[in-house]
Amino acid sequence: MANSASGMHVSDDCKLKFLELKAKRNYRFIVFKIDEKAQQVMIDKLGNPEETYDDFTRSIPEDECRYAVYDFDFTTPENCQKSKIFFIAWSPDTSRVRSKMLYASSKDRFKRELDGIQVELQATDPSEMSLDIIKGRVNL
Template identity: 35%
Template sequence: MVLPPSSSSGVPVHDDCLEQFNILKLKKTLKYIIYGLNDKFTEIVVKSTSASTDYEDFIKELPENEPRWAVYDLEFEKEEGGGIRNKIIFYSWVPGDAKVKARMVAASSKEALRRLLLGVATEIQGTDYSEVDYETVLEKASKGA
């Protein structure tokens, strides 16, 4: 089943997107999920999932020339013995080298996916790898943790 379009682009979200997110959020068996547009730009689909805890593995899945969205279950230690925290981070990855049509559809479709993913704590927007490096994301996620 495909969830109906709820964005200005009219691009629907495949129901597997929400199913995989719930596995990440509730079962904790996944570390991240990569979402993207199908080849015809007509649907948001799951491109990949992983249980790898290596942040670099996650970053390698963000292509240099194609938009993606992702969720990452970030685990970090709060400063001064504040304990371990987990936050689900939503990424909007739209590199400058992406084709214009792909960037436009990605921009207008993001909210359709984002609204379905209840429990996301922080959102990161990236157009190059420096904006999604671990330290940058950790700094943003740890505020108010």
């Protein structure tokens, strides 16, 4: 089904891999990109469960927009192991205006396809999605 705002489709593979991340924890993160020619959101990179947050941030291009989900493990003050799934909309200032508009207009519809996202971050600069920011958001 196309996104009414941008005409964007979401590939079934995106939904399937997200379900695997959420239910089976097969992946630590998934980076998604929009293929403008195909008018479709597709998978750009899958992160193995043992990959770190640094591996994740290195997999996002500096000057191109992306969507990403990251499964963040943490320990509560009560010493409970938990995890939260973050949705990160990466839209750097250096990316093309058309690309930023396309990602912005498709974001909400794409996010609705991924049932189970717990925290959303919007980042235009690497400092806006630092590990400290992620850690600060888990307690919300």
